[in-house]
Amino acid sequence: MKLLPRPKAAPACETCPLFPREWLLEEGKWDYLVALAGNPNTGKSTIFNALTGLRQHVGNWPGKTVARAEGGFSFGGKRYKVVDLPGTYSLLTMSQEEEIARDFLLFGRPDAVIVVVDATALERNLNLTLQVLEITSRVVVALNLMDEARRRGIRVNPRALSRELGVPVVPTVARTGKGLRRLLETVEGVIEGRIATHPRRIPLDPELEKAVQTLVPLLLEAFPGLPHARWIALRLLDGDPSIRRAVETGELARLVPEPVP
Amino acid sequence: MKPEAKRILETADALRRTLPEDFRDRLVESLYAEAEAITRRVVHLEGDPLSWEERIDRIVTHPLWGLPLMVLGLAVIFWITIVGANYPSELLAAVLFAIEDLGSRAFAALHVPAILTDFLWHGVYRGLAWVVSVMLPPMAIFFPIFTILEDLGYLPRVAFNMDWLFKKAGAHGKQALTMAMGFGCNAAGVVATRIIESPRERLIAILTNNFVPCNGRWPLLIMLGSLFFAAVVPPRFRSLAATGAVLGAVLVGVFFTFLVSWLLSRTLLRGEPSAFTLELPPYRRPNVLRILYTSFIDRTVKILWRAVYMAAPAGGLIWILANVQVGSRSLVQILAGWLQPLGHLIGLDGMILLAYIVAIPANEIVIPTLIMGYTGARTMVELESLEALRHLLVDQQGWTLLTAVSLMLFAVLHNPCSTTILTIWKETGSKRWAAVGTFLPLAVAFATTFVVATLWRLLGGG
Amino acid sequence: MNFLAAGALLALAGLAGWWLASGRQRYRARRRETLEDTLKFLAGHDAEGATVEALAGYLHLGDRTTRNLLDRLHRQGLVRLQGNRILLTPEGRRQATRILRAHRLWEFYLSYTTDLPLQDLHRLAEKQEHRLTPEQLRDLAARVGHPLRDPHGDPIPDEAGTLPLVAPGKPLTDVPAQTWVQVVHVEDEPADIFAQIVAEGIDPGTVFLVLENLPTGIHLRLDGRDLWLAPIVANNISVQVLPEAPPRPLPRKTLADIEPGTWVRVARISPRIQGLLRRRLLDLGFTRGARVKPVLRSAFGHGDPTAYWVRGSLIALRREQAREILVQEDSHETAPPA
Structure with a gap:
């Protein structure tokens, strides 16, 4: 009796297009696509529920046994589609959850990513945040569980954190809904370009940095204007099969933003 | 593939070979070094962030009272559910049967044929009314309490406490979390096994989840507890006795979970226990209002709805079986007659087995099926009082304490409902595992009840 | 009647055809397995080459069949002859490494997903190694976190066929007294000796000092512990002689040895933990230099699992994992850095 499906080389087209942004936006039903990322147990689902209320749909990610929650809300006259990514500690492994989160952040091309961070365990949460900052620059950090942190005598300075990360940081208490309005205003600002972000880059080991620097020009040559080439190079060095396939099939070209007419 | 793409991949492969062996480790190390540096600059600590939490954790994981505390907690939840559900259940039953x-009177006044009135009101509707009045109140009490425990962060501590046992059984400590979900609904419990990464241990958790009695099986356990165990103690201890009986049944289920897990990890799913990393999240103040709302919408209404659309057709089916006569006997009686020898062997009777067959889509309807089967729908009195039920089962049908014990065991151990079987199929992607998940518990149920009944009779009991 | 007879004949013919075809397929698969097994065997005797007799014995084949087999390999340019010795050509070696990679990766994959006993892994991998395509191998490696060693501690070659650790070891019994050595390989058969070696805490990567080498046994010092190994045990450990003593005493305390309430720093995760689990532990914060403190010990399991305070959160690990995380005493046992 087979214990689990044998690993099969995925057919090239399972990933083309990997996460169809156009399809998610349902032909103009939504204006913007927002992803929620974060560690498990950070109140990510609470924020998701608070934002979308009952306008949500729960299913599975295609071909995976990982729950996928989608929802929507309106803010400032715009309609936002929200995708709740699986809670993960990192984005570097091939566990189903991390693969989904990583590939969605890159290939789903969300207009903004809200990283929900647990203020009581900042260090562990920053591991993930720093990785997200490598994949996309349109990030807003929701510094959640501020009330718990205060109760425990942990004082986090959101301004300082924002300076360190190079992206806006909004303190929230998802349980009571505190800070959510400011969070949305900030997301809007980032999407519309009113708030500029300069995400912090992970400092790499010199040897790794050199390898990345060799690969990046090749990527930019083959895919001019490719954003996040550094991350893609890093993933290729790691041997990530979905990125490999995206290079092979030329799917990677979809990431290049179309020139504004 | 384009030549540029090929060049990129080849360069990447060549570069990887030049990197130090542990470059992946080093990447995470540099990430954490950065995270540590940032944290040092933006966080200020006032006092030890752990102290009071550690104190609670020392209590709930204490060598002496950690485990009793857990069982006591479970008992308290059952007790609140049983006592609290009593009155609303009666009220609901009164309203629904009214x-x-x-x-039916309105139908009669409109000159609807009697047979249609009978079928719709005394068949389909009655099954429905039973399910709603019996299930809704306990669910509305049980789920919110459970969700509060979940939100508090207590459940991971249970997994922590129980892991040593799971490890001995060759299973994963997180199975405790999926069992907790199973108390609500086994199908949900099966889906929850996704948190277990090792496929072998996940399969064990899937195949044994059914040994945790789900919400649909509670009413039967509560009813038997109240009828047979509570009846022998003074009135003021009745709810305690009922709680004890239900708790006992649940512990039997937990015992079999470990036993079958252990057997599986030595036979079909041979292997060593895998790695175990579990975060014990900090205790958090749950948002009670939100929980009441979401557990009502998410769980109670959803599960009730499922029960309703399963119960309605089943009610109709039972009515037909009870009312179609072949010769002098109804179909129900004939079928039950066939099953009688097997039923007797395991301390039950043919009608109970028939009820379980009819109830494969939803365990909730075992009781109404039984009652209709015994009484025949036409003559069925409204059995909202326990006394009437007791009269029917003990005095007319000859149930004994053995019947009650066997039935409680059977209820806890028997095959999962059809929704759960479908879920097992979907989650494992294999019909064979779904079959194992169905027939393994069934075999365990038959074997256990057979042994109990035989011993009981040998020792001169009922 | 005629129709029936014709139908029966047709069915028979179809059946015979199917049988022949599937038999042919089976034969081809078998032949490929034999060829690949030959390459593997030769790779194991790469330095001095192998004789036809030795190969025939290994494959359980007659001399003639073996010679035919070698002829075929020779025509494909995979082997060459030197006197009566058979050696691999560079291309032959490349293919042998690919099979080795498939074998060890599959063993790792099985150990990760099924937790089967080590002996079973080998048997299953012997079959599977012939069936995996390069594409599947690449996916498999990524899925299990690009492990460097198989569950026995042997290096897994990368796609290009290079081994991450190409240190030719020699048996521990051949090492003179008063030398520092590093273990490069532990033979996994026979199983009881392997279990004994593992129980002593010796695995690939372990460094220790050989104090005495006597016919009755090897006396060695491993992180402050003095050990005696019988020659039959020592013979199954391959080591590399180190030119000098390691710069500072290597940590040998593991997280499992630490009393609750004591802060320590992570020195490294043992190479025995590989792939996804290794990365999971790193992601949870058990990186080099991280400050860790055992907080809660499971009462019923006698400290298994134990919950550790690491980077602001509480993580429970079973003893098997805690034992693989090597730690050093933390000099300043105060509150964690703010």
């Missing part, structure tokens, strides 16, 4: 009365 509607049945009104409805």
Whole structure:
């Protein structure tokens, strides 16, 4: 009796297009696509529920046994589609959850990513945040569980954190809904370009940095204007099969933003 | 593939070979070094962030009272559910059966044929009314309490406490979390096994989840507890005795979970226990209002709805079986007659087995099926009082304490409902595992009840 | 009647055809397995080459069949002859490494997903190694976190066929007294000796000092512990002689040895933990230099699992994992850095 499906080389087209942004936006039903990322147990689902209320749909990610929650809300006259990514500690492994989160952040091309961070365990949460900052620059950090942190005598300075990360940081208490309005205003600002972000880059080991620097020009040559080439190079060095396939099939070209007419 | 793409991939492969062996480790190290540096600059600590939490954790994981505390907690939840559900259940039953009365009278006044009135009101509707009045109140109490425990962060501590046992059984400590979900609904419990990464241990958790009695099986356990165990103690201890009986049944289920897990990890799913990393999240103040709302919408209403659309057709089916006569006997009686020898062997009777066959889509309807089967729908009295039920089962049908014990065991151990079987199929992607998940518990149930009944009879009991 | 007979004949013919075809397929698969097994065997005797007799014995084949087999390999340019010795050509070696990679990766994959006993892994991998395509191998490696060693501690070659650790070891019994050595390989058969070696805490990567080498046994010092190994045990450990003593005493305390309430720093995760689990532990914060403190010990399991305070959160690990995380005493046992 087979214990689990044998690993099969995925057919090239399972990933083309990997996460169809156009399809998610349902032909103009939504204006913007927002992803929620974060560690498990950070109140990510609470924020998701608070934002979308009952306008949500729960299913599975295609071909995976990982729950996928989608929802929507309106803010400032715009309609936002929200995708709740699986809670993960990192984005570097091939566990189903991390693969989904990583590939969605890159290939789903969300207009903004809200990283929900647990203020009581900042260090562990920053591991993930720093990785997200490598994949996309349109990030807003929701510094959640501020009330718990205060109760425990942990004082986090959101301004300082924002300076360190190079992206806006909004303190929230998802349980009571505190800070959510400011969070949305900030997301809007980032999407519309009113708030500029300069995400912090992970400092790499010199040897790794050199390898990345060799690969990046090749990527930019083959895919001019490719954003996040550094991350893609890093993933290729790691041997990530979905990125490999995206290079092979030329799917990677979809990431290049179309020139504004 | 384009030549540029090929060049990129080849360069990447060549570069990887030049990197130090542990470059992946080093990447995470540099990430954490950065995170540590940032944290040092933006966080200020006032006092030890752990102290009071550690104190609670020392209590709930204490060598002496950690485990009793857990069982006691479970007992308290059951007790609150049983006592609290009693009154609303009766009220609901009164209202719903009054509607049945009104409805059938209205039909009669409109000259609807009697057979249609009978079928719709005394068959389909009655099954429905039973399910709603019996299930809704306990669910509305049980789920919110459970969700509060979940939100508090207590459940991971249970997994922590129990892991040593799971490890001995060759299973994963997180199975405790999926079992907790199973108390609500086994199908949900099966889906929850996704948190277990090792496929072998996940399969064990899937195949044994059914040994945790789900919400649909509670009413039967509570009813038997109240009828047979509570009846022998003074009135003021009745709810305690009922709680004890239900708790006992649940512990039997937990015992079998470990036993079968252990057997599986030595036979079909041979292997060593895998790695175990579990975060014990900090305790958090749950948002009670939100929990009441979401557990009502998410769980109670959803599960009730499922029960309703399963129960309605089953009610109709039972009515037909009870009312179609072949010769002098109804179909129900004939079928039950066939099953009688097997039923007797395991301390039950043919009608109970028939009820379980009819109830494969939803365990909730075992009781109404039984009652209709015994009484025949035409003559069925409204059995909202326990005394009437007791009279029917003990005095007319000859149930004994053995019947009650066997039935409680059977209820806890028998095959999962059809929704759960479908879920096992979907989650494992294999019909064979779904079959194992169905027939393994069934075999365990038959074997256990057979042994109990035989021993009981040998020792001169009922 | 005629129709029936014709139908029966047709069915028979179809059946015979199917049988022949599937038999042919089976034969081809078998032949490929034999060829690949030959390459593997030769790779194991790469330095001095192998004789036809030795190969025939290994494959359980007659001399003639073996010679035919070698002829075929020779025509494909995979082997060459030197006197009566058979050696691999560079291309032959490349293919042998690919099979080795498939074998060890599959063993790792099985150990990760099924937790089967080590002996079973080998048997299953012997079959599977012939069936995996390069594409599947690449996916498999990524899925299990690009492990460097198989569950026995042997290096897994990368796609290009290079081994991450190409240190030719020699048996521990051949090492003179008063030398520092590093273990490069532990033979996994026979199983009881392997279990004994593992129980002593010796695995690939372990460094220790050989104090005495006597016919009755090897006396060695491993992180402050003095050990005696019988020659039959020592013979199954391959080591590399180190030119000098390691710069500072290597940590040998593991997280499992630490009393609750004591802060320590992570020195490294043992190479025995590989792939996804290794990365999971790193992601949870058990990186080099991280400050860790055992907080809660499971009462019923006698400290298994134990919950550790690491980077602001509480993580429970079973003893098997805690034992693989090597730690050093933390000099300043105060509150964690703010």
